[in-house]
Amino acid sequence: MAVLRDFFSTSLRLQTTLSCSRRPQLRKCLKYVKVLVSQRGITTSTTTTPFPEFEGVPNIKTHDDLYRFSLENPDVFWGKLARSRLKWFHDFHKVKDCDMAEGKIQWFDGGKLNASVNCVDRHLETRQNQVALIWEKDEPGTQETVTYGELSVMVNKMANMLRHSGVDRGDRVAIYLPKSPIAVASMLACARIGAIHSVVFAGFSAEALAGRIQDANAETVITADQGLRGGKIIELKRTVDAAVQKCPSVKRVFVYQRTGGDVPMGKVDIPLDKALSGESASCKPSEMGSEDPLFMLYTSGSTGKPKGISHSTGGYLLYTNVTFRHVFDYQDGEVFGCVADIGWITGHSYVVYGPLSNGATTLLFESTPVYPNPGRYWEMVERLKLNHIYLAPTALRLLLKSGDSWVNKYDRSSLRKLGCVGEPLNHEAWQWYYHVVGENRCDIIDTWWQTETGGISLAPRPSAPGAEIIPAMPMRPFFGIEPVLMDSKGQELTGNDVNGALCIKKPWPGMTRTIYGDHDRYLDTYFKPYPGLYFSGDGAHRTDKGYYQITGRMDDVLNVTGHRLGTAEIEDIITEHPDIAEAAVVGFPHDIKGEGVYAYVTLKDEVKMSNKEICEQLKNIVKVNIAGYAVPDVILVTPGLPRTRSGKIMRRILRQIAADKLDALGDVSTLAEPDIVDTIIKIHIKLTNSQN
Numbered sequence: 001m002a003v004l005r006d007f008f009s010t011s012l013r014l015q016t017t018l019s020c021s022r023r024p025q026l027r028k029c030l031k032y033v034k035v036l037v038s039q040r041g042i043t044t045s046t047t048t049t050p051f052p053e054f055e056g057v058p059n060i061k062t063h064d065d066l067y068r069f070s071l072e073n074p075d076v077f078w079g080k081l082a083r084s085r086l087k088w089f090h091d092f093h094k095v096k097d098c099d100m101a102e103g104k105i106q107w108f109d110g111g112k113l114n115a116s117v118n119c120v121d122r123h124l125e126t127r128q129n130q131v132a133l134i135w136e137k138d139e140p141g142t143q144e145t146v147t148y149g150e151l152s153v154m155v156n157k158m159a160n161m162l163r164h165s166g167v168d169r170g171d172r173v174a175i176y177l178p179k180s181p182i183a184v185a186s187m188l189a190c191a192r193i194g195a196i197h198s199v200v201f202a203g204f205s206a207e208a209l210a211g212r213i214q215d216a217n218a219e220t221v222i223t224a225d226q227g228l229r230g231g232k233i234i235e236l237k238r239t240v241d242a243a244v245q246k247c248p249s250v251k252r253v254f255v256y257q258r259t260g261g262d263v264p265m266g267k268v269d270i271p272l273d274k275a276l277s278g279e280s281a282s283c284k285p286s287e288m289g290s291e292d293p294l295f296m297l298y299t300s301g302s303t304g305k306p307k308g309i310s311h312s313t314g315g316y317l318l319y320t321n322v323t324f325r326h327v328f329d330y331q332d333g334e335v336f337g338c339v340a341d342i343g344w345i346t347g348h349s350y351v352v353y354g355p356l357s358n359g360a361t362t363l364l365f366e367s368t369p370v371y372p373n374p375g376r377y378w379e380m381v382e383r384l385k386l387n388h389i390y391l392a393p394t395a396l397r398l399l400l401k402s403g404d405s406w407v408n409k410y411d412r413s414s415l416r417k418l419g420c421v422g423e424p425l426n427h428e429a430w431q432w433y434y435h436v437v438g439e440n441r442c443d444i445i446d447t448w449w450q451t452e453t454g455g456i457s458l459a460p461r462p463s464a465p466g467a468e469i470i471p472a473m474p475m476r477p478f479f480g481i482e483p484v485l486m487d488s489k490g491q492e493l494t495g496n497d498v499n500g501a502l503c504i505k506k507p508w509p510g511m512t513r514t515i516y517g518d519h520d521r522y523l524d525t526y527f528k529p530y531p532g533l534y535f536s537g538d539g540a541h542r543t544d545k546g547y548y549q550i551t552g553r554m555d556d557v558l559n560v561t562g563h564r565l566g567t568a569e570i571e572d573i574i575t576e577h578p579d580i581a582e583a584a585v586v587g588f589p590h591d592i593k594g595e596g597v598y599a600y601v602t603l604k605d606e607v608k609m610s611n612k613e614i615c616e617q618l619k620n621i622v623k624v625n626i627a628g629y630a631v632p633d634v635i636l637v638t639p640g641l642p643r644t645r646s647g648k649i650m651r652r653i654l655r656q657i658a659a660d661k662l663d664a665l666g667d668v669s670t671l672a673e674p675d676i677v678d679t680i681i682k683i684h685i686k687l688t689n690s691q692n
Helices: 002-015 023-039 063-072 074-085 115-119 121-127 148-164 181-193 206-216 236-244 272-276 314-327 345-357 376-384 393-400 427-437 519-526 567-574 611-625 651-658 675-691
Strands: 094-096 107-109 131-136 144-147 172-176 196-199 220-224 227-229 232-234 252-256 269-271 293-299 307-312 335-338 361-365 388-391 417-420 443-446 483-486 498-504 534-542 548-553 557-560 563-566 580-590 594-603 634-637
Touching: 063 074, 074 094, 074 314, 107 314, 115 121, 115 181, 115 314, 115 345, 121 148, 131 148, 131 181, 131 376, 144 148, 148 181, 148 272, 172 181, 172 206, 172 236, 181 196, 181 293, 181 345, 181 361, 196 206, 206 236, 206 293, 206 307, 206 611, 220 236, 236 252, 252 272, 269 272, 293 345, 307 314, 314 345, 335 345, 335 376, 345 361, 376 388, 393 427, 393 594, 417 427, 427 443, 483 534, 498 548, 519 534, 548 557, 557 580, 557 594, 563 567, 567 580, 567 594, 567 611, 580 651, 594 611, 594 651, 611 634, 634 675, 651 675
Parallel strands: 131 361, 172 196, 172 220, 196 293, 220 252, 252 269, 335 361, 335 388, 388 417, 417 443, 594 634
Antiparallel strands: 094 107, 131 144, 227 232, 293 307, 483 498, 498 534, 534 548, 557 563, 580 594
């Protein structure tokens, strides 16, 4: 047995050093060994527990020892990692200065560094010709690669172009681009000169884009003529044109040619290729303070206005670097495939900053999971020899419905880890992912984290070698993360088999520093609900074994296809319709999306249009003003809403009706008009039957 273990670990190391032509032979041999090892009941986990930085430190011999050390000695733990994992112009003089009761979070004071140097420059001596980016374009088989050397040229030229165009340190730059090398170069170019990038998902409407540009007071926008996704053309430039009309702050719009489509060019528009043509491939990086903002990213909250979450340079970069390498057990030379869009935090942390700061080869996936067919992911795995794939439960549930044949059609032997991110992963999808996609041999890394945490906070790995992985839960806190559960009275729940509000007790480097332009909202949202703790807004269950399972949002925020969506934001848009008197939006269980959007609306008197016409108009309004994924799955027109005597809408009842839990409505005696509940139920049943 010991011989098998040694062979297994040695083989994995060889995979990263052998030439590409020899790797398939080794993988086949390794596959047979894994089967034999599995039959003999031997664990094949290869996760290293202690980090190299802590070898020889007294009393650190196991994973659990190191975890306890990270909580008890955070200055030593994070200080060692910061100095060994990142390149600094000037060393920091203090590891942390934090007071979560006051919302004060500062890491690595006095340190000077640059994110683009850490993601590109420091790799050039040894990795200049290594592929940094694999651009998996919309059409299968049309991929392009960008080496670290080529990426360096792109970033430097882009940085010089921005500087010469008047973009200064601290300025905000809005990026509205498809997932492509130019998008990554734009992010890193901003980081190089000290500008703050604000990437907006290139599926948001002109109204949503304009709101984010206005809130950030951005003077610069980088976009493309058009995008391609699922065989369809997306009119990005036209969306930007409509947004910029409402944004007097915008002075320049750089337009990248993705398709070469004919798009109008106005006074502020500048062809990107032309602007880059005369720029030097050398640009001196700005020396940024560790606490200087690296980027801002908008996420929905429980009010109608999205929050501009601001992340620091040093703390964020370190946390994504460390979590990327150790949560996924990333080995040098592997190909990491996170299919998330760069418009979300997952794309920031595990497409761009985490992989590139580790010198990895990372995937840029432009298409959809079902284009041109449901085998797209698995054909891509075979063609690109992906070692990791990191995707959302929404995609898994969608592909599961298409059957096993689309998976089994392709060779997936290159895969070593299967990641999952977004809403909680259900058991059926977990089992399919593990047994069918992973052929019973790949760990499933089911992760929990948020835009605000910066990186993965709970995940099954890293853990002690051989430690169990339980389906459909993130299980274990990462190093330095100390989760606690709180009850409704603000008391910590001790022991196991308890449910409560998920909070984190100690600060960590990757956490958000503020909400742009509204620090009071930052304090009110994350630190005041449970003083001295970070409040995630999620509920969780701690099992009888001490593992964590996420139970869902505790505020009025939905998790649709893995993306947070504020109910108030949808309600605000719906009530702009002249015939709508009131709206209440809730979530309900959805087989594919995880959570669907259910809207209850009441009409003003003497409305002449039919309910069907109004519902179609409302869906279009939401699509135009927010995004397609925010469109309600169900709109129920009702004569009233359930209210308490004080006027508060009883959303609990609306959630139960939307979820078809009609026998679990609870006490309705406190309502001002209890009869309205029966009326809503009758309309809901009629609507459900008509849709079936």
